[in-house]
Amino acid sequence: MNLMMLLEMAAAGFGDRPAIESGSDVLTYQELFDAAGRAASEVQASGAERMALLDVSSPAVPIALFASAWAGVPFVPLNYRLTSEELDSLVGEIAPSYLITDPERVEQLARVPGTNPVEREDFLAEAVGGGEAAPEWSMDPDEIAVLLYTSGTTGAPKAAVLRHKHLVSYILGSVEFGGSGAEEATLVSVPPYHVAGMAAILSSVYSGRRVVQLPGFSADGWLELARSARITNAFVVPTMLARIVDELEDAGSTDLPHLRAIAYGGGKMPQPVIERAMRLFPETEFTNAYGLTETSSTISVLGPEDHRAAASSGDPVVQRRLVSVGRALPSLEVEIRDPDGKPLGAGEVGEIHVRGEQVSGEYLGRGTRLESDGWFPTRDSGSMDEEGYLFVEGRIDDVIVRGGENLSPGEIEDVLLEHKSVVDCAVVGIPDVQWGEAVAAVVVLRTGMSVTVPELQEWVKARLRSSRVPGRIEFSAELPYNETGKLLRRVVREDLAGDSS
């Protein structure tokens, strides 16, 4: 198995279709295939053992992804938001590398031993120009396809290892070959170093959908491109959808006649945001996708039918599914287990475990985190209802332990978000002499609204057990998120600790 098999099939099946669109540049599937072959030849000639990319989205991303697979070296998309010290260290770690980047970075990166930095435009000119393709790619399923350095909220960054067998299994298990109509186009606004960015390219190639890239997200930029490029499908993280919804409600018009489907994931979606989005886009199909870097992206989906059923049902069990991440892909098994590894029943909260061919669970130089029977402990806590709908509560490491009782921040946040004055909030544990940890919240108020701390405490107390009532609530203009919409709880905790001294 090799990712190139997916692109080879696409080029054979619909080679004349547009594959990648960025600004006025368009590559067909055959052109993408040919460019990957020439770029693979360049990489092999350079002697590099890894092909890296430190750049925003451009046609260089899919070309480099497939060229790496063709050349038999791992593709390493790096996070351009890291500091230059962090980047120098990572680039040193992946040497000898062929590194595609922007002109401003070339000079500094050239100083890192074993690094061959190439400007994006030079790389593209070479790849789409003339030249010989590299010899046939390897079909060894165990070769590394992609190394993704995780955001590293704590400690040194580590690279998740995704082998060809994991990514190919994910695509074969979730996408129908050539299943998209010739008019379908997907808007990719997640950065290339995010697993969703990789998955979007691979899924689109295998289904025959045109990929339209948006380097750098803004709500008006996204809306403008969705209109001008006749976008039919899009994937967004929750913060992006929240901003799109804000922008459209201000404008008072949606006017996106081609948009059929929006998939979202990469973080917890606040219920008010998805409800507003469904009202704004009554004809659009919504899909919630849950997955991790270590699982080659999506492992469960809440599909359009589930969204509609939850929105229109009078049954609280069905209504509640609007905040679930749906059911496991048919190619995977998911279980909830207690800390001793014992499977739990419906409704019981424990650690989410997953098993299947797309699951890697491996970090570079640190071995596998898979258990001997193939199950991967995700470190996410959650529960499953009677019909297999999965509810994710958050990272196990974020659970607040107050006087021996485990409290889920997500449960308390959901209740705070139901208050009409609250637009966003974060609940964290802070050190407490009496309880070990105490519940604290940072709340962002809706513009023009106000509420007092005792009123919010009373609000939570009326809906949850008293142990869950935040003893401390601070107001803030905004919460710290990373660029893909993950709440940085560590920063929230640090800010609260700093304030209280």
Next chain:
Amino acid sequence: MAGLKTGARLRSAVCTTEVMVISVPDKPAEIACGGAPMIDVAEAPPGDQSPSPDAAEGTKLGKRYVDDSGDLELLCTKAGDGSLATGGVLLKLKEAKKLPSSD
């Protein structure tokens, strides 16, 4: 064709068909295309041959083919003129499961 594993790639000896093995039964399976046993994708086909008339309906790129039990499943990675079979019985086209696009 003993020891066939998931992910293995085979080619037809009599047409351009290539397949990847998605799943295999526990017992060894004989897989044929166009009436002739399939060979490893790395082997050169004998050439000058064509599918036998009773196994010449063709294979379609990207489609999956299964036997009656559902234990054997092949993905067509290159289309050709022959039909896939196991134990002398033609494989059937498997209907694609419709999943919502998640990325």
